Amino acid sequence: MGYKKPLPKPNADTRPFWEGCKAHQLRFQKCSQCGHLRWPPSVICPICHSSQTQWVVASGKGRVYSFALYRVAFLRTFEGDVPYVTTVVELAEGPRILTNIVGCSPSEVRCDMPVEVVWDDVTDEFSLPKFRPTSGT
Amino acid sequence: MDLKRLKDRYAIVGVGYTPQGKVAERTALSFYIEACANAIKDAGLKKEDIDGLICYRHFEPLGDDVEVTPYLVAQLLGIRPKVLAQEANCARNQMLHAIGLIEMGFCNYVLIAYGDNAYSGRRTFMKEATHGEPVADNAAFGEFGLIANYAMAARRAMHLFGTGPQTWKEIAVSQRKWANLNPKAMMHDRPLSYEEYMAASWVVEPFRIYDTCLISDGGRAYIVTSTERAKDLRNPPVVIMGIGQSNPSVDVHQSDFMAGPTGAKIAGEIAFEMAGITVDEIDACEIYDCFTYTVEITLQDYGFFGPGEGKDWFKDGRTAPGGEIPVNTSGGLLSEAYFMGLTPLTEGVMQLMGRCGQRQLGHTTETKEPQIILCSDNGGVFQSHCAIILRRL
Numbered sequence: 001m002g003y004k005k006p007l008p009k010p011n012a013d014t015r016p017f018w019e020g021c022k023a024h025q026l027r028f029q030k031c032s033q034c035g036h037l038r039w040p041p042s043v044i045c046p047i048c049h050s051s052q053t054q055w056v057v058a059s060g061k062g063r064v065y066s067f068a069l070y071r072v073a074f075l076r077t078f079e080g081d082v083p084y085v086t087t088v089v090e091l092a093e094g095p096r097i098l099t100n101i102v103g104c105s106p107s108e109v110r111c112d113m114p115v116e117v118v119w120d121d122v123t124d125e126f127s128l129p130k131f132r133p134t135s136g137t
Numbered sequence: 138m139d140l141k142r143l144k145d146r147y148a149i150v151g152v153g154y155t156p157q158g159k160v161a162e163r164t165a166l167s168f169y170i171e172a173c174a175n176a177i178k179d180a181g182l183k184k185e186d187i188d189g190l191i192c193y194r195h196f197e198p199l200g201d202d203v204e205v206t207p208y209l210v211a212q213l214l215g216i217r218p219k220v221l222a223q224e225a226n227c228a229r230n231q232m233l234h235a236i237g238l239i240e241m242g243f244c245n246y247v248l249i250a251y252g253d254n255a256y257s258g259r260r261t262f263m264k265e266a267t268h269g270e271p272v273a274d275n276a277a278f279g280e281f282g283l284i285a286n287y288a289m290a291a292r293r294a295m296h297l298f299g300t301g302p303q304t305w306k307e308i309a310v311s312q313r314k315w316a317n318l319n320p321k322a323m324m325h326d327r328p329l330s331y332e333e334y335m336a337a338s339w340v341v342e343p344f345r346i347y348d349t350c351l352i353s354d355g356g357r358a359y360i361v362t363s364t365e366r367a368k369d370l371r372n373p374p375v376v377i378m379g380i381g382q383s384n385p386s387v388d389v390h391q392s393d394f395m396a397g398p399t400g401a402k403i404a405g406e407i408a409f410e411m412a413g414i415t416v417d418e419i420d421a422c423e424i425y426d427c428f429t430y431t432v433e434i435t436l437q438d439y440g441f442f443g444p445g446e447g448k449d450w451f452k453d454g455r456t457a458p459g460g461e462i463p464v465n466t467s468g469g470l471l472s473e474a475y476f477m478g479l480t481p482l483t484e485g486v487m488q489l490m491g492r493c494g495q496r497q498l499g500h501t502t503e504t505k506e507p508q509i510i511l512c513s514d515n516g517g518v519f520q521s522h523c524a525i526i527l528r529r530l
Protein backbone atom coordinates (compact mmCIF):
# COMPACT_ATOMS: atom_id res chain seq x y z
CA MET A 1 0.00 0.00 0.00
CA GLY A 2 1.62 3.23 -1.16
CA TYR A 3 1.07 6.59 0.51
CA LYS A 4 -2.01 8.13 -1.14
CA LYS A 5 -2.10 11.71 0.18
CA PRO A 6 -0.59 14.67 -1.67
CA LEU A 7 3.15 15.11 -1.26
CA PRO A 8 5.21 18.30 -1.32
CA LYS A 9 6.59 19.32 -4.71
CA PRO A 10 10.01 20.78 -3.93
CA ASN A 11 11.32 23.42 -6.30
CA ALA A 12 14.64 25.21 -6.56
CA ASP A 13 13.66 27.51 -3.69
CA THR A 14 12.12 24.96 -1.33
CA ARG A 15 14.31 21.88 -1.99
CA PRO A 16 16.79 22.60 0.83
CA PHE A 17 13.88 22.78 3.29
CA TRP A 18 12.46 19.42 2.23
CA GLU A 19 15.90 17.81 2.17
CA GLY A 20 16.30 19.08 5.73
CA CYS A 21 13.00 17.50 6.69
CA LYS A 22 14.21 14.16 5.36
CA ALA A 23 17.09 14.51 7.82
CA HIS A 24 14.60 15.54 10.54
CA GLN A 25 15.84 19.10 10.59
CA LEU A 26 13.80 22.29 10.14
CA ARG A 27 16.09 24.35 7.91
CA PHE A 28 15.47 28.02 7.23
CA GLN A 29 17.38 30.74 5.47
CA LYS A 30 18.94 33.27 7.81
CA CYS A 31 19.95 36.64 6.44
CA SER A 32 23.67 37.18 7.04
CA GLN A 33 23.18 40.93 7.17
CA CYS A 34 20.16 41.52 9.41
CA GLY A 35 19.64 38.07 10.95
CA HIS A 36 16.02 37.66 9.79
CA LEU A 37 14.87 34.04 9.37
CA ARG A 38 12.60 33.89 6.37
CA TRP A 39 9.78 31.69 5.11
CA PRO A 40 8.96 30.96 2.36
CA PRO A 41 12.49 30.69 0.93
CA SER A 42 13.71 33.37 -1.45
CA VAL A 43 16.82 34.70 -3.18
CA ILE A 44 16.98 37.83 -1.02
CA CYS A 45 15.93 38.91 2.44
CA PRO A 46 12.52 40.68 2.36
CA ILE A 47 13.64 42.94 5.22
CA CYS A 48 17.00 44.25 3.95
CA HIS A 49 17.36 42.77 0.42
CA SER A 50 20.70 41.19 1.21
CA SER A 51 21.39 38.05 -0.82
CA GLN A 52 23.92 36.84 1.75
CA THR A 53 22.22 33.85 3.32
CA GLN A 54 23.01 30.80 5.37
CA TRP A 55 20.74 27.85 6.12
CA VAL A 56 20.25 27.31 9.83
CA VAL A 57 18.41 24.60 11.77
CA ALA A 58 15.50 25.72 13.93
CA SER A 59 14.94 24.21 17.38
CA GLY A 60 11.55 22.76 16.52
CA LYS A 61 9.94 24.55 19.45
CA GLY A 62 7.15 27.01 18.88
CA ARG A 63 3.57 27.93 19.60
CA VAL A 64 0.25 27.59 17.84
CA TYR A 65 -0.37 30.92 16.14
CA SER A 66 -3.77 29.88 14.83
CA PHE A 67 -5.57 26.77 13.62
CA ALA A 68 -8.50 25.48 11.61
CA LEU A 69 -10.47 22.35 12.42
CA TYR A 70 -11.53 20.43 9.33
CA ARG A 71 -14.96 18.84 9.76
CA VAL A 72 -15.18 17.99 6.07
CA ALA A 73 -12.71 16.10 3.88
CA PHE A 74 -11.99 18.13 0.76
CA LEU A 75 -9.97 15.19 -0.58
CA ARG A 76 -11.06 11.58 -0.21
CA THR A 77 -7.66 10.59 1.18
CA PHE A 78 -8.32 12.75 4.25
CA GLU A 79 -11.73 11.23 5.05
CA GLY A 80 -10.23 8.98 7.70
CA ASP A 81 -8.56 11.95 9.41
CA VAL A 82 -11.64 14.14 9.92
CA PRO A 83 -11.81 15.97 12.28
CA TYR A 84 -8.21 17.14 11.91
CA VAL A 85 -6.37 20.35 12.64
CA THR A 86 -4.26 22.43 10.29
CA THR A 87 -2.29 25.05 12.09
CA VAL A 88 0.18 27.81 11.70
CA VAL A 89 3.04 27.25 14.11
CA GLU A 90 5.22 30.20 14.96
CA LEU A 91 8.67 28.80 15.59
CA ALA A 92 10.76 30.18 18.44
CA GLU A 93 13.13 31.56 15.79
CA GLY A 94 10.33 33.49 14.08
CA PRO A 95 9.09 31.79 10.89
CA ARG A 96 5.45 30.76 10.73
CA ILE A 97 4.76 27.51 8.87
CA LEU A 98 1.65 25.58 7.91
CA THR A 99 1.48 22.17 9.57
CA ASN A 100 -0.73 19.82 11.62
CA ILE A 101 -1.19 19.34 15.34
CA VAL A 102 -0.97 15.71 16.40
CA GLY A 103 -0.78 13.96 19.74
CA CYS A 104 -3.85 15.57 21.29
CA SER A 105 -7.54 15.78 20.62
CA PRO A 106 -8.60 18.58 18.19
CA SER A 107 -10.70 20.07 21.00
CA GLU A 108 -7.56 20.58 23.09
CA VAL A 109 -5.79 22.80 20.57
CA ARG A 110 -5.51 26.46 21.61
CA CYS A 111 -3.86 29.54 20.16
CA ASP A 112 -0.47 30.25 21.77
CA MET A 113 -0.21 26.66 23.03
CA PRO A 114 3.46 25.55 23.18
CA VAL A 115 4.32 22.81 20.69
CA GLU A 116 7.34 20.91 19.41
CA VAL A 117 8.13 19.21 16.14
CA VAL A 118 7.52 15.52 15.59
CA TRP A 119 8.45 13.87 12.30
CA ASP A 120 5.99 11.96 10.14
CA ASP A 121 8.05 9.80 7.75
CA VAL A 122 5.34 9.41 5.13
CA THR A 123 7.49 7.99 2.29
CA ASP A 124 11.14 7.19 1.68
CA GLU A 125 11.45 10.64 0.10
CA PHE A 126 9.46 12.80 2.48
CA SER A 127 9.21 13.48 6.18
CA LEU A 128 6.55 16.00 7.17
CA PRO A 129 7.16 18.25 10.17
CA LYS A 130 4.12 18.03 12.45
CA PHE A 131 3.74 19.40 15.95
CA ARG A 132 2.51 18.09 19.30
CA PRO A 133 1.86 19.81 22.60
CA THR A 134 5.14 20.26 24.45
CA SER A 135 5.37 17.53 27.05
CA GLY A 136 5.53 18.47 30.71
CA THR A 137 3.86 21.87 30.37
CA MET B 138 -1.19 61.79 -1.80
CA ASP B 139 -3.88 64.33 -2.50
CA LEU B 140 -6.86 62.60 -3.96
CA LYS B 141 -9.33 65.30 -2.96
CA ARG B 142 -9.20 66.87 -6.41
CA LEU B 143 -10.69 63.62 -7.77
CA LYS B 144 -13.62 63.61 -5.36
CA ASP B 145 -16.98 63.33 -7.16
CA ARG B 146 -15.29 63.52 -10.58
CA TYR B 147 -16.09 59.96 -11.64
CA ALA B 148 -19.37 58.15 -11.76
CA ILE B 149 -20.99 54.79 -12.29
CA VAL B 150 -23.65 55.03 -14.96
CA GLY B 151 -24.87 51.53 -15.70
CA VAL B 152 -25.18 48.09 -14.15
CA GLY B 153 -25.61 44.80 -15.99
CA TYR B 154 -27.27 41.74 -14.47
CA THR B 155 -27.88 38.22 -15.82
CA PRO B 156 -30.00 35.33 -14.67
CA GLN B 157 -28.21 34.12 -11.57
CA GLY B 158 -28.05 31.43 -8.96
CA LYS B 159 -28.44 28.05 -10.56
CA VAL B 160 -28.46 28.57 -14.32
CA ALA B 161 -27.55 25.35 -16.09
CA GLU B 162 -26.05 24.84 -19.54
CA ARG B 163 -24.17 28.11 -19.70
CA THR B 164 -20.50 28.93 -20.18
CA ALA B 165 -18.79 31.39 -17.86
CA LEU B 166 -18.01 33.52 -20.91
CA SER B 167 -21.71 33.79 -21.79
CA PHE B 168 -22.38 35.44 -18.42
CA TYR B 169 -19.68 38.05 -19.05
CA ILE B 170 -21.17 38.87 -22.45
CA GLU B 171 -24.73 39.11 -21.17
CA ALA B 172 -23.75 41.23 -18.13
CA CYS B 173 -21.66 43.58 -20.28
CA ALA B 174 -24.33 44.00 -22.96
CA ASN B 175 -26.91 44.73 -20.25
CA ALA B 176 -24.65 47.28 -18.56
CA ILE B 177 -24.17 49.12 -21.88
CA LYS B 178 -27.93 49.10 -22.47
CA ASP B 179 -28.62 50.17 -18.89
CA ALA B 180 -26.29 53.16 -19.22
CA GLY B 181 -27.94 54.16 -22.48
CA LEU B 182 -24.64 53.89 -24.35
CA LYS B 183 -23.72 52.39 -27.70
CA LYS B 184 -21.28 49.52 -27.63
CA GLU B 185 -18.87 51.62 -29.68
CA ASP B 186 -18.65 54.04 -26.72
CA ILE B 187 -16.83 51.45 -24.59
CA ASP B 188 -13.11 52.18 -24.87
CA GLY B 189 -11.89 50.30 -21.81
CA LEU B 190 -12.67 46.74 -20.70
CA ILE B 191 -11.40 45.31 -17.41
CA CYS B 192 -12.29 41.77 -16.41
CA TYR B 193 -12.04 40.43 -12.91
CA ARG B 194 -9.68 37.54 -12.34
CA HIS B 195 -11.05 34.39 -13.94
CA PHE B 196 -10.38 30.99 -12.47
CA GLU B 197 -9.62 27.78 -14.35
CA PRO B 198 -12.28 26.98 -16.95
CA LEU B 199 -14.78 24.35 -15.81
CA GLY B 200 -16.03 21.43 -17.88
CA ASP B 201 -15.63 22.10 -21.59
CA ASP B 202 -15.46 25.90 -21.22
CA VAL B 203 -12.77 27.90 -22.98
CA GLU B 204 -10.57 30.25 -20.99
CA VAL B 205 -12.17 33.66 -20.45
CA THR B 206 -9.96 36.46 -21.78
CA PRO B 207 -10.71 40.15 -22.40
CA TYR B 208 -9.96 39.47 -26.09
CA LEU B 209 -12.83 37.02 -26.27
CA VAL B 210 -15.17 39.23 -24.27
CA ALA B 211 -14.41 42.17 -26.61
CA GLN B 212 -14.78 39.99 -29.71
CA LEU B 213 -18.14 38.61 -28.69
CA LEU B 214 -19.39 42.06 -27.64
CA GLY B 215 -18.27 43.40 -31.01
CA ILE B 216 -16.18 46.15 -29.45
CA ARG B 217 -12.63 47.32 -29.94
CA PRO B 218 -11.52 49.01 -26.70
CA LYS B 219 -8.30 51.00 -26.48
CA VAL B 220 -7.52 49.28 -23.21
CA LEU B 221 -8.04 45.64 -22.25
CA ALA B 222 -7.11 44.26 -18.88
CA GLN B 223 -7.74 41.29 -16.65
CA GLU B 224 -6.87 40.90 -13.03
CA ALA B 225 -4.15 38.25 -12.65
CA ASN B 226 -4.78 37.27 -9.04
CA CYS B 227 -7.28 39.14 -6.93
CA ALA B 228 -5.64 42.53 -6.59
CA ARG B 229 -8.92 44.44 -6.90
CA ASN B 230 -7.49 47.55 -8.57
CA GLN B 231 -10.16 47.68 -11.30
CA MET B 232 -11.86 50.87 -10.17
CA LEU B 233 -8.53 52.64 -9.69
CA HIS B 234 -7.46 51.57 -13.18
CA ALA B 235 -10.70 52.84 -14.65
CA ILE B 236 -10.40 56.21 -12.92
CA GLY B 237 -6.75 56.52 -13.95
CA LEU B 238 -7.53 55.77 -17.59
CA ILE B 239 -10.34 58.31 -17.69
CA GLU B 240 -8.35 60.91 -15.74
CA MET B 241 -5.47 60.68 -18.24
CA GLY B 242 -7.93 61.16 -21.06
CA PHE B 243 -7.23 57.83 -22.68
CA CYS B 244 -10.66 56.31 -22.05
CA ASN B 245 -14.16 57.71 -21.65
CA TYR B 246 -16.22 54.68 -20.70
CA VAL B 247 -14.65 51.76 -18.87
CA LEU B 248 -16.59 48.53 -18.53
CA ILE B 249 -15.76 46.21 -15.60
CA ALA B 250 -17.12 42.65 -15.57
CA TYR B 251 -17.18 39.21 -14.03
CA GLY B 252 -19.08 36.01 -14.67
CA ASP B 253 -18.85 32.35 -13.81
CA ASN B 254 -20.68 29.05 -14.03
CA ALA B 255 -19.34 28.05 -10.64
CA TYR B 256 -22.55 26.50 -9.32
CA SER B 257 -23.38 24.30 -12.29
CA GLY B 258 -19.72 23.60 -12.95
CA ARG B 259 -19.17 22.65 -9.30
CA ARG B 260 -16.25 24.90 -8.65
CA THR B 261 -14.71 23.89 -5.33
CA PHE B 262 -12.45 26.92 -4.78
CA MET B 263 -9.68 24.63 -3.54
CA LYS B 264 -6.93 26.03 -5.75
CA GLU B 265 -7.87 29.67 -5.88
CA ALA B 266 -6.18 31.06 -2.78
CA THR B 267 -3.25 33.30 -3.54
CA HIS B 268 -0.44 31.62 -1.64
CA GLY B 269 3.16 32.62 -1.33
CA GLU B 270 3.71 29.09 -0.16
CA PRO B 271 3.58 26.26 -2.70
CA VAL B 272 -0.01 25.02 -2.63
CA ALA B 273 0.96 21.37 -3.08
CA ASP B 274 3.15 21.54 0.01
CA ASN B 275 0.23 22.77 2.09
CA ALA B 276 -2.01 20.03 0.67
CA ALA B 277 0.40 17.50 2.18
CA PHE B 278 -0.98 18.66 5.54
CA GLY B 279 -4.59 18.52 4.39
CA GLU B 280 -4.84 22.28 3.93
CA PHE B 281 -7.21 23.14 1.09
CA GLY B 282 -8.21 26.55 0.02
CA LEU B 283 -10.02 29.59 1.12
CA ILE B 284 -12.44 28.43 3.82
CA ALA B 285 -9.63 27.15 6.05
CA ASN B 286 -7.49 30.22 5.36
CA TYR B 287 -10.21 32.58 6.52
CA ALA B 288 -11.21 30.21 9.33
CA MET B 289 -7.67 30.38 10.64
CA ALA B 290 -7.77 34.18 10.59
CA ALA B 291 -11.13 34.13 12.37
CA ARG B 292 -9.75 31.76 15.01
CA ARG B 293 -6.89 34.12 15.78
CA ALA B 294 -9.41 36.94 16.13
CA MET B 295 -11.48 34.82 18.53
CA HIS B 296 -8.33 34.38 20.60
CA LEU B 297 -7.27 38.02 20.53
CA PHE B 298 -10.52 39.92 20.89
CA GLY B 299 -13.21 37.43 21.71
CA THR B 300 -15.25 37.38 18.54
CA GLY B 301 -17.02 34.22 17.41
CA PRO B 302 -20.33 32.67 16.38
CA GLN B 303 -22.35 35.02 18.61
CA THR B 304 -21.14 37.91 16.46
CA TRP B 305 -21.25 36.10 13.14
CA LYS B 306 -24.79 34.78 13.57
CA GLU B 307 -25.99 38.38 13.66
CA ILE B 308 -24.26 39.07 10.34
CA ALA B 309 -25.58 35.91 8.68
CA VAL B 310 -29.16 36.40 9.91
CA SER B 311 -29.32 40.13 9.10
CA GLN B 312 -28.02 39.60 5.58
CA ARG B 313 -30.47 36.78 5.05
CA LYS B 314 -33.31 39.17 5.91
CA TRP B 315 -32.13 41.45 3.12
CA ALA B 316 -31.97 38.48 0.73
CA ASN B 317 -35.55 37.62 1.67
CA LEU B 318 -36.52 41.00 0.15
CA ASN B 319 -34.50 40.42 -3.04
CA PRO B 320 -36.16 38.21 -5.66
CA LYS B 321 -32.80 37.75 -7.44
CA ALA B 322 -31.11 36.38 -4.33
CA MET B 323 -30.34 32.65 -4.24
CA MET B 324 -31.66 32.60 -0.66
CA HIS B 325 -34.73 34.76 -1.36
CA ASP B 326 -37.28 32.27 -0.07
CA ARG B 327 -35.09 30.72 2.62
CA PRO B 328 -35.41 32.52 5.98
CA LEU B 329 -32.65 31.92 8.53
CA SER B 330 -33.04 31.98 12.31
CA TYR B 331 -30.40 32.19 15.03
CA GLU B 332 -31.32 28.65 16.03
CA GLU B 333 -30.76 27.35 12.50
CA TYR B 334 -27.45 29.18 12.33
CA MET B 335 -26.23 27.66 15.61
CA ALA B 336 -27.48 24.19 14.66
CA ALA B 337 -25.82 24.21 11.23
CA SER B 338 -23.03 21.82 10.44
CA TRP B 339 -19.40 22.89 10.59
CA VAL B 340 -17.34 23.13 7.44
CA VAL B 341 -13.99 24.18 8.83
CA GLU B 342 -14.28 25.31 12.44
CA PRO B 343 -14.92 28.03 13.50
CA PHE B 344 -17.08 28.38 10.35
CA ARG B 345 -20.48 26.82 9.88
CA ILE B 346 -22.10 26.62 6.46
CA TYR B 347 -23.90 29.93 7.06
CA ASP B 348 -20.58 31.71 7.59
CA THR B 349 -19.49 30.94 4.02
CA CYS B 350 -20.46 32.64 0.78
CA LEU B 351 -22.52 31.13 -1.98
CA ILE B 352 -21.24 29.57 -5.18
CA SER B 353 -23.21 30.97 -8.11
CA ASP B 354 -23.83 30.96 -11.82
CA GLY B 355 -24.25 34.36 -13.42
CA GLY B 356 -22.45 37.61 -14.08
CA ARG B 357 -22.35 41.30 -13.26
CA ALA B 358 -20.89 44.39 -14.91
CA TYR B 359 -20.77 48.16 -14.46
CA ILE B 360 -19.55 51.20 -16.38
CA VAL B 361 -17.42 54.07 -15.09
CA THR B 362 -17.16 57.46 -16.77
CA SER B 363 -16.57 61.09 -15.84
CA THR B 364 -19.27 62.81 -13.82
CA GLU B 365 -19.60 65.39 -16.61
CA ARG B 366 -20.44 62.67 -19.15
CA ALA B 367 -22.63 60.89 -16.59
CA LYS B 368 -24.92 63.93 -16.36
CA ASP B 369 -25.96 63.43 -19.99
CA LEU B 370 -26.91 59.77 -19.53
CA ARG B 371 -30.22 58.22 -18.56
CA ASN B 372 -29.48 56.95 -15.02
CA PRO B 373 -29.02 59.26 -12.04
CA PRO B 374 -25.21 59.41 -11.69
CA VAL B 375 -23.67 57.73 -8.67
CA VAL B 376 -20.34 59.41 -8.06
CA ILE B 377 -17.16 58.14 -6.47
CA MET B 378 -16.68 60.36 -3.47
CA GLY B 379 -13.65 58.50 -2.15
CA ILE B 380 -11.51 55.52 -3.03
CA GLY B 381 -8.65 53.85 -1.19
CA GLN B 382 -6.59 50.78 -1.82
CA SER B 383 -4.10 48.80 0.21
CA ASN B 384 -2.54 45.45 -0.58
CA PRO B 385 -0.80 43.78 2.37
CA SER B 386 0.01 40.93 -0.09
CA VAL B 387 1.54 38.56 2.46
CA ASP B 388 0.22 35.00 2.55
CA VAL B 389 -2.20 34.80 5.47
CA HIS B 390 -0.12 32.11 7.20
CA GLN B 391 2.85 34.45 7.55
CA SER B 392 0.76 37.59 7.92
CA ASP B 393 0.28 39.78 10.95
CA PHE B 394 -3.25 40.72 9.85
CA MET B 395 -5.28 37.60 10.71
CA ALA B 396 -7.08 39.54 13.45
CA GLY B 397 -6.60 42.88 11.71
CA PRO B 398 -5.74 45.48 10.87
CA THR B 399 -6.26 44.22 7.34
CA GLY B 400 -5.82 46.34 4.22
CA ALA B 401 -9.23 47.81 5.07
CA LYS B 402 -7.65 50.11 7.62
CA ILE B 403 -5.34 52.02 5.27
CA ALA B 404 -7.69 51.73 2.29
CA GLY B 405 -10.50 53.12 4.44
CA GLU B 406 -8.39 56.01 5.73
CA ILE B 407 -7.46 57.00 2.18
CA ALA B 408 -11.06 56.80 0.96
CA PHE B 409 -12.46 58.77 3.92
CA GLU B 410 -9.80 61.43 3.59
CA MET B 411 -10.55 61.86 -0.11
CA ALA B 412 -14.28 62.04 0.58
CA GLY B 413 -13.77 64.44 3.50
CA ILE B 414 -16.19 62.53 5.73
CA THR B 415 -16.16 60.11 8.68
CA VAL B 416 -17.92 56.81 9.29
CA ASP B 417 -20.72 58.75 11.00
CA GLU B 418 -21.84 60.05 7.63
CA ILE B 419 -22.18 56.61 6.04
CA ASP B 420 -25.84 55.66 5.47
CA ALA B 421 -25.27 52.02 4.49
CA CYS B 422 -22.44 49.61 3.70
CA GLU B 423 -21.96 47.03 0.98
CA ILE B 424 -19.05 44.96 2.28
CA TYR B 425 -17.24 42.14 0.52
CA ASP B 426 -18.45 39.17 2.55
CA CYS B 427 -16.76 35.96 1.45
CA PHE B 428 -17.24 34.95 5.10
CA THR B 429 -19.13 36.49 8.01
CA TYR B 430 -15.84 37.28 9.73
CA THR B 431 -14.74 39.31 6.69
CA VAL B 432 -17.66 41.68 7.29
CA GLU B 433 -16.77 42.04 10.96
CA ILE B 434 -13.06 42.69 10.51
CA THR B 435 -13.64 45.06 7.58
CA LEU B 436 -16.09 47.26 9.48
CA GLN B 437 -13.86 47.08 12.57
CA ASP B 438 -10.84 48.18 10.53
CA TYR B 439 -12.87 51.02 8.97
CA GLY B 440 -13.50 52.24 12.52
CA PHE B 441 -17.22 51.52 13.00
CA PHE B 442 -16.36 49.81 16.31
CA GLY B 443 -13.35 48.73 18.34
CA PRO B 444 -11.82 45.23 18.42
CA GLY B 445 -14.39 42.78 19.74
CA GLU B 446 -17.16 45.36 20.01
CA GLY B 447 -18.84 43.90 16.94
CA LYS B 448 -20.64 41.44 19.19
CA ASP B 449 -22.82 44.25 20.52
CA TRP B 450 -22.66 46.46 17.45
CA PHE B 451 -24.33 43.91 15.13
CA LYS B 452 -27.02 43.02 17.70
CA ASP B 453 -30.73 43.70 17.47
CA GLY B 454 -30.75 43.93 13.69
CA ARG B 455 -28.65 47.09 13.47
CA THR B 456 -27.56 46.07 9.96
CA ALA B 457 -30.83 44.34 8.95
CA PRO B 458 -33.90 45.84 7.21
CA GLY B 459 -35.21 48.60 9.48
CA GLY B 460 -31.82 48.90 11.15
CA GLU B 461 -29.75 51.94 11.89
CA ILE B 462 -26.96 51.09 9.45
CA PRO B 463 -27.93 48.59 6.75
CA VAL B 464 -25.15 46.25 5.60
CA ASN B 465 -25.20 44.11 2.45
CA THR B 466 -28.69 45.00 1.34
CA SER B 467 -28.91 42.52 -1.54
CA GLY B 468 -28.10 39.64 0.80
CA GLY B 469 -24.47 39.92 -0.26
CA LEU B 470 -22.13 37.11 -1.17
CA LEU B 471 -23.53 35.15 1.77
CA SER B 472 -27.16 35.21 0.68
CA GLU B 473 -27.57 36.85 -2.76
CA ALA B 474 -24.92 35.49 -5.14
CA TYR B 475 -21.14 35.43 -5.55
CA PHE B 476 -19.81 37.82 -8.18
CA MET B 477 -16.67 38.90 -6.37
CA GLY B 478 -16.59 42.61 -5.48
CA LEU B 479 -19.29 43.30 -8.04
CA THR B 480 -22.04 41.96 -5.77
CA PRO B 481 -21.47 44.64 -3.11
CA LEU B 482 -20.45 47.49 -5.42
CA THR B 483 -23.34 47.20 -7.88
CA GLU B 484 -25.79 46.94 -4.98
CA GLY B 485 -24.47 50.23 -3.62
CA VAL B 486 -24.98 51.81 -7.03
CA MET B 487 -28.50 50.43 -7.45
CA GLN B 488 -29.50 51.59 -3.96
CA LEU B 489 -28.29 55.13 -4.67
CA MET B 490 -30.08 55.09 -8.02
CA GLY B 491 -33.24 54.06 -6.12
CA ARG B 492 -33.79 50.91 -8.16
CA CYS B 493 -33.98 48.22 -5.47
CA GLY B 494 -37.72 47.51 -5.21
CA GLN B 495 -38.75 45.83 -1.97
CA ARG B 496 -35.29 46.11 -0.47
CA GLN B 497 -34.86 49.79 -1.36
CA LEU B 498 -33.31 51.81 1.42
CA GLY B 499 -35.51 54.63 2.70
CA HIS B 500 -39.14 54.46 3.69
CA THR B 501 -39.72 51.09 1.93
CA THR B 502 -37.47 49.34 4.44
CA GLU B 503 -37.85 51.86 7.28
CA THR B 504 -34.24 52.88 6.96
CA LYS B 505 -32.45 56.14 6.35
CA GLU B 506 -32.77 57.61 2.85
CA PRO B 507 -29.35 56.76 1.41
CA GLN B 508 -27.05 59.54 0.26
CA ILE B 509 -23.66 57.95 0.92
CA ILE B 510 -22.81 54.23 0.77
CA LEU B 511 -19.47 52.64 1.63
CA CYS B 512 -18.47 49.62 -0.47
CA SER B 513 -15.54 47.25 -0.18
CA ASP B 514 -13.72 44.71 -2.28
CA ASN B 515 -11.22 42.22 -0.92
CA GLY B 516 -8.89 39.81 -2.70
CA GLY B 517 -6.90 36.70 -1.84
CA VAL B 518 -6.96 36.09 1.89
CA PHE B 519 -7.04 39.71 3.05
CA GLN B 520 -4.14 40.35 0.64
CA SER B 521 -5.91 43.15 -1.26
CA HIS B 522 -8.46 45.69 -0.22
CA CYS B 523 -10.33 48.44 -2.01
CA ALA B 524 -12.68 50.85 -0.21
CA ILE B 525 -15.08 52.91 -2.32
CA ILE B 526 -17.42 55.61 -1.03
CA LEU B 527 -20.33 56.28 -3.36
CA ARG B 528 -22.65 59.26 -3.30
CA ARG B 529 -25.88 60.20 -4.96
CA LEU B 530 -25.22 63.38 -6.93
Ligand SMILES: [Zn+2]
Binds near residue numbers: 032033035047049
Ligand atom coordinates in the same frame (compact mmCIF):
# COMPACT_ATOMS: atom_id res chain seq x y z
ZN1 LIG C 1 18.09 40.89 5.98
